[in-house]
Amino acid sequence: MKYKSVMLLLAIVVSSIGSLCAKTMAPSFDNQQKKKNVLVVGGGGSHDFDRWYKIEDTKLINTMADVNAIYTDNTDSIRFYLKTTDLLVLTNNQPISKASQVAIEKFVAQGKPLILLHAAVWYNWEDWSKYNLEYVGGGSKSHENFQEIKNIVVNTAHPINQGVSPEFTFKDELYRHEPNATGKGIDVLVISQSLETAKVYPAVFTVNHDKARIVGITLGHDEHSHLNKDYRKILINAIHWALNI
Template sequence: MKLLAGLALLLITAGHALGQNKPIRILMVGGGGSHDFARWYGQEDKKTIESTGKYSVTYTEQTDSIPAYLKQTDLLVLTNNQPINAQGQAAITKFVEKGHGLLLLHAAVWYNWEDWPAYNLNYVGGGSRSHETFQEFKDYVVNPAHPITQGVPAKFGFKDELYRHVPDPAAKGIEVLVIGQSIETDAVYPVVFTVKHRKAKIAGITLGHDEHSHQHEAYKKLLINAVNWVANE
C-alpha cells in the first residue's frame, strides 16, 4: 500500500510539474494596411517572444476567428489596423474584462475603429491619429524602475514612425515608461506605456514599423519585457 501511495504521489507531482512547464498561449492578431504584418509581427516578433522558451505564439490575420482563438488563449497581442467585427470586439472585451493580459503594438494603438470607441478609451487610454515623417528619432526611458524597461538603454534610437500619441483625459490614465522625441520638431510623445485598468494588465508600444525596430536589440528587449509583465511572469 505504501508503495502504491508513493507511486500515486509521484504521478501527481509529475503532472503538476508538466502543467507548470506548459507554454503560455499567446494570440497575436495582425493585418491591415501600411505595414508588412506577417513578416515583422508574424515572423520576427513571434520568434523574439518564443525565444524565451515560455510562450507559444499563434499569429493570425483572420479577425473573424478571434472569438474561437481566444478560447485557447492566455494573453492577447494586437498589432492590426484592419476591421474587427462586432463578435470579435465583444470577445476581446470579455477576454480583457476577465483580467487577461493585453499588449498593443504599433498600429493597434491608432484610432482604427470608429464603431468601437470603448477600445481606445478603456484599453489604449487615448491613441494616435497621425505620425511624423519616417526617420530616426531618439527614445528616452523615463521610468527605469518599471519591469518593462529593465535592461533597456536609457537612450536609444532607430528609424521608425513616431506616433503622435495623445492620452485621452476621459480615460483612467496611462503610465509613460519611454518617450520619443522628434528630431524635426522636438515634440515629445509616449512610445511605451501601461494603461490603467481595474483587472487586466495592459501595455502599449507605438514603435514597430519595419526591420529598423523589430531587429533592434532595444525593441526586442522592450517586447519581451512587456510580454513578461502583461503575463505576470
C-alpha cells in the same frame, strides 16, 4: 416561400462552414505543452505585417521557454482563439468583427492581459470607441515623416525597462500619441522625441485598467525597430510583465 426557405438554409450552411474553417483551418495552440498561450493578431494596411509581426516578432516571442505564440490575420477567428489564450497581442489596423470585439471585451474583463503594438494604438475603429478609451487610454491620429527618432526611458524602475538602454535611436514613424483625459489613464515608461521638432510623445506605456494588465508600444514600423535590440528587449519584458511570469 420555398425560395426564402432555401436561401435561409443556404445562409445558415455558409455561416456554419465559415465558423468551422475559422476553428479548424487556422494555426492552433499546442495544448500538450504547459506554456502560456500568446495570440498575435495582425493584418491591414501601410505595414508589412507578415514580415515583421508574423515572422520576426512571433519568432522572437517563441524563444521564451514558457510561452507558445501563434499569429493570425483572420480577425474573425479571434473569438475562437481567446478560449485558450493567456495573452492577446494586437498589431492590426484592419476591421475587427463585432463578435470578436465582444470576445476581446470579455477577455479583458476577466483580467486577461493585452499588448497593443504600433498600428493597434491608432484610432482605427469608429464603431468601437471603448477600445481607445479603455484599452489604449487615448491613441494616435497622425505621425511624423519616417525618420530617425530618439527614445528615452523615463521610468527606469519598471520591469518592462529592465536591460533597456537609457536612450536609443532608430528610424520609425513617430506616432503623435495623445492620452484621452476621459479614458483610462496611462503610465508612460518610454518617450519618443522628434529630432525634427523636439516634441515628445509616449512610446511605451501601461494603461491603468482596473482588472487587466495592458501595455501600449507605439514603435514598430519596419526592420529599423523590429531588429533593434532595445525594441526586442521591451517586447520580451512586456510579455513577462503582462503575463506576470
